[in-house]
Amino acid sequence: MDIFLVRVLACLTIGIGMIVLFTAKFRVHAFFALVIACFLVGLGVGLPFDGVLTAIKEGFGNILKSLGVLIVLGTTLAAILEYTGCTHVMANAILKCVGEKRAALAMSFTGLIVGLPIFCDSGYIVLSGLNKSLAKSTGISMIIMAVSLATGLYAVHCLIPPHPGAAAAAGIIGADFGKLILIGVMAAIPSMFAGYLWANYAGSKIPKPTTEEELSVSDDITYPSVMKAFMPVVIPIMLIALKSFFVVDPGASNQWINTLLVTGDPVIALAIGILLAFNARRGWRKDTVAKLLQDGAEKAGGILVIIGAGGAFGAVLAATKIGNHLGGALPLASMGIFFPFLLTFILKTAQGSSTVAIITAASIVLPLLHALGLDTDKGHILCVLAMGAGSMMISHANDAYFWVIAKFSGLEMKTMLKVYSIATICMGLTSFVMVYILSYLL
Template sequence: MEASFLQTLLFLAVGISVIVVLTARFRVHAFFALLISCFIVGLGVQLSVSEIITATKDGFGNVMKSLGLIIVLGTALGVILEHTGSTQVMASYILRKVGVKRAPLAMNITGFIVGLPIFCDSGYIVLNGLNQSLARRTGIPVVIMATSLATGLYSVHCLIPPHPGAAAAAGIIGVDFGTLILVGGCIAIPASAVGYLWAKFAGKKSAVATAEVAAATENPDQPSVLKSFLPVIIPILLIALRSFSDKYVDSKFWKECLVVGDPVIALSIGVLLALNGKRGWTKEKLGSLLQDAAEKAGGILVIIGAGGAFGAVLAATNIGGHLSGSLDLGSLGILFPFLLTALLKTAQGSSTVAIITSASIIAPLMPSLMMDKGNGPLFCVLSMGAGSMMVSHANDAYFWVIARFSGLEMKEMLRVYTVASILMGLTAFLVTWLVWIAF
């Protein structure tokens, strides 16, 4: 017997609450929180244990099939860029072009570019030494420098692959990676800019912090500017070119040539280019780096897989049919994914968990939201990405990475960075909505 709408809604709320409480209050790994919620929701709506297990396995496996290689390769690219010093080279180059007087802008741009292949927390840790050094040299308050860098990294982390939240949502909803990178990147630019502008405005009255972190030192073994940028730029161009070709080019030969734009191949090329940034690799060092990348990717993949499993269980409950028959979701449209993701992000802290959970809930509701045709799935994912930016506060690990590495107090972080995350999310959604109604 199928569960009623009220029963389904009740256990969905219970399942989401369990995820929030276990991850935010008890610090349980998101994989286990999502897995537990699969059984709570499934049993609550009268699915049998065998049905729940089957849906969980299918959902987990489908996500691994579509995203596994991409996440591993994207993580490896980020780890190698950190090790070779390419991130420092990119930061120094941008600083020279923008000027020391505009150091916050330089760090914001650096964060945006470095954040394309590198997760925001790793990128912040890598660039923190340079950021602190610039704060000392220029006399600019550390909170301005820290927030400028953090928002540049954060804007792309929430909106585009290969970052796990956006990548998982694209896989669950069914969105082309190349198109998402292109459009998401364009929407991330104003979001990043708003974060930078707020940092400058809100940080003016802050005292200049005396940083204790050593300045980044020049390393003669660092790669050239060209070698540093190529591993980031080439994969993005290849993926974007292939996406454009699929939509507007009919030549079979040209499409065969652009197989290199497949995200797996493009990221593999990026990894090889990144390895070229350093000479004299030893098998021990290379093996250690790749093992580190695989271990980092493994932690991300189990969360994404569990998110896919949770989505499969939700699909088995026919929640889409219940909600579409009871609520006028069409009137909410693109606003619903944004509000749901923002609520989950604020409650439990992780942008990745928030967007994966939201995508799992929203996938069966796409027809009811009237976003299942044309560019609807793309803008649905972008709306969720905007929601996953807000609100970053004390339950967000990235919040504490910024605070601890920059030596900022909680009050300063909430006043400047947390408000910046709200403004970024609202800006990203507004731009997404404007583009949505225009097309």
Template sequence: MTLDLLQVLASLLAGIAVIILLTAKYRVHAFFALFLACFVTGLCVQLPVAGIIAAMKEGFGNIMRSLGFIIVLGTTLGVLLEHSGSTRVMAASILRLVGERYAALAMNITGIIVGLPVFCDSGYIVLSGLNQSLARRTRTPVVIMAASLASGLYAMHCLIPPHPGATAAAGVIGADFGRLILMGILVAVPAALVGCWWAHIAGRKIPAAPQEADTAAATEAGPAPSAGMAFMPVVVPIILIAAGAFTGAGEGAAGWRRIWQILGDPVAALSVGVLLAFAGIRRDKRQAAGALLQEAVEKAGGILVITGAGGAFGAVLAATRLGPLISEALPLGSLGLLFPFLVAALLKTAQGSSTVAIITAASIVQPLLPALGLNSPTGQLLCILSLGAGSMTLSHANDSYFWVISRFSGLEMKTMLKVYSVATLWMGLTSLAIVYILSLFLQY
């Protein structure tokens, strides 16, 4: 058994090494890295090629069945909000509410709200022009403004569906999407605020005048929707999902409960959000709807193949009997929620992508859930949140989002490492602490 365990662990490490080497050093698309890792891991444990392919097909298909619509609809919602100018309207509304004195906090809150449906890199590019303008107007160091906005977007990106990492992890581990979104918000908001706090602490020590940056993509002119129309595509789906999560529906349930249950399904809720986002687009721009939907599908396609490849890798790992062997040999029960955090943090720090880190870590952790004591529905949710916390920790020079922030804010790498990278470390540790606190109050 010891020999078998060592062989399986060596195979797993070989697969992880392939993923890190191809994505971090050679910049190979994550789909192909995960695809090759399936064969490397499977062949190292002497699985037949036909068995590896069969497992990959099953894993890929299962993920697509449960996540495909959610990823496409979530991506579409984000594209429509960017195109309509809703993201800038939300930022301006929050700034008026909070006041220019707290401009950095306003941008952090904007990042939290915009980051629900919009990917962190896209959201930062869209809002960077407003962020720079506020930095000049309020004489706030641009590093504080940049790290505050980036932290809000990043927290949502790592922890909450329909973002690809959390969505794929939920599919691999088998968690309820509605509850994951709601619990993820409870974890992500404090983490984002901690990032804003650290930006103030560290940014004050770095004298940096606001600099001009290439913000052409963020300064689209023209009328924008009202504040109500801007917020509705984000707020309404969350309300529907929350209602669905807490409304029981059975054979004898009342008709209105069944309606809430249907509308609370993430696919239905996101569909409503997409329709509301369409309503916020100016009539003279609606003829571009076909191009927008094409853009959304193209963006979603890249995410879908990565997510599916992650499911395929997880299926191959399951075929190696990794879970039973490790659980018999190691006292994983004493690690609990710390183990998924450490696995995701190691992968994130090594190869840079939060999405790849959480998908790979979820595939490793899934067969170990019984040994970790996380095999209940609530335990699975907490496990995914722990994985998300690890996937934040930490962002540095091998992360593409790191360079998006640096480029669009005109910040040097040294400044980014001192402020933003350390902020992501605090965010990850804060998220893990909150997950532990939640576990004390929840039976799992």
């Protein structure tokens, strides 16, 4: 084997190990862990210090240039939807369609839809009160209700932009956002069902917790209509999708087509979603609007520095030309989408964060796309979805979302491991099987 390749792989293994150690054990912010790994890998393979520094700056800037505004708008939309009560209205609308006897399935669908613009931890916190009320009124175990909601939110969180992991991976790999959303839904829905079915099967075998209490939902808010509640989520997705699948003659000058192409840009589409979310409530005060916008921007800040550091790590790996060496030494062509899936699965299980796992994996996979046979538009989408499937499993005690579910549902760790953690395995494997099937159908 190439001696330089051995050196690169050793440095890469040490670098990934440092990321896992710092983030999982010492609770160091992922930004600093990734930057340290950049220098460790870059200097370890013999790159000059100024070369590593230049790669870090360029990688950081390039990824924020493509994703920065998108992430800020996504977090802002989530904050407004929570405040206006749109999430509550969407949950109730789905429940009415499905029926109380299928309350757990209703919460899974609620998580799937509400989770499109809202991060899984925020979505769970917002809907936990409604979830507890339904568990008490229907007599369904809180274990089943909690995991059903959690897995519905989790399915889209790992697979579909504008969630930071999927968005960053799409930006790094170069996947089309609109097509990724629509094809990602095809993998997310079966994944949601896999989580729901396991929740019902495993949850029914565990005695109901005796500490279940109803968390009251505030009634001092005037909720928007169902149409107003769904529009901020549905309209942006439709606009992005239409642009991605709209074939247009480059020489055409049709005003309607040009308008469609502009509004279908993810940034413009999310901005329209924010305006529609504001329209869901009347009588806005200046300080309330300012607070919501500030909250959205501040929450985005922590995400952006991680994504930027992930882009920097990818730039350093690209500078080492690891792809050329690995492509000649390993039978990557025969591995295809299995390699990004397996790599992300290992990273997720080891350090806990789906976002960090998929960003790190995308940085490693980028120079290997040609060797894996994924260096096409279709291959880029399948690669991102395979990494998203891998980033689902296994969620356990080192995952912050794991503790959000346990805390807000009053579930013990042993129960969470038996039901929720195994549900994430079912979801990840189901998603990957769907991606594999889609690789032949697309």
